[in-house]
Amino acid sequence: MARYDGPKCRVCRREGGKLFLKGDRCYTDKCAYERRPYAPGQHGRGRVKMSDYAVMLREKQKVRRMYGVLENQFRLYFQEADRKKGVTGHNLLALLEQRLDNVIYRMGFANSRDQARQLVRHGIFSLNGRRVNIPSMQVKPGDTVLVREESRKVPVIQEAQQVIARRGCPDWLEVDGENFKGVVKATPRREDIQHPINEQLIVELYSK
Incomplete structure (x- = not known):
């Protein structure tokens, strides 16, 4: 299935929470979910009793859409997380956090993960001195x-750096804004991920 390119705020409303798909707008009063915190459509306000399977599916869809990952990619991440030592759910979130596009977003070089993905594809960043254009690379x-020096005057990067002070940078990353550089200090831990995610529901869904 192709990647969704419709209204992003509609996705947040459908999943019942902020997915921070529109960058700085999500932190303001203009956020559509703040104005209408219910599902889109004429029956969005209605009460719907969800089955246990539906609850697990919605949680998986929420996380998948938050990180901008397609279904097959997400399943591969889960399989890799399941093979690794430790808690499968925590491993899954760590793998998603270590995607290059997510790291660039977390460092404040892009306003959203979608924007970070586009900037990476244009070859604006280098990883360990080498130019990269694959958003899914694991750091x-x-x-x-x-x-890269020739890209430091790109307006969206300068705007994003002004926003990072508002949303903060996680402890497992270190950013030098003046030199447009960031360093991965450690593997992200579960407590570093502040989004309201119940990863155990995803594990139960794929374990069926």
């Missing part, structure tokens, strides 16, 4: 992300 502790 590791010690990796250095740098905005």
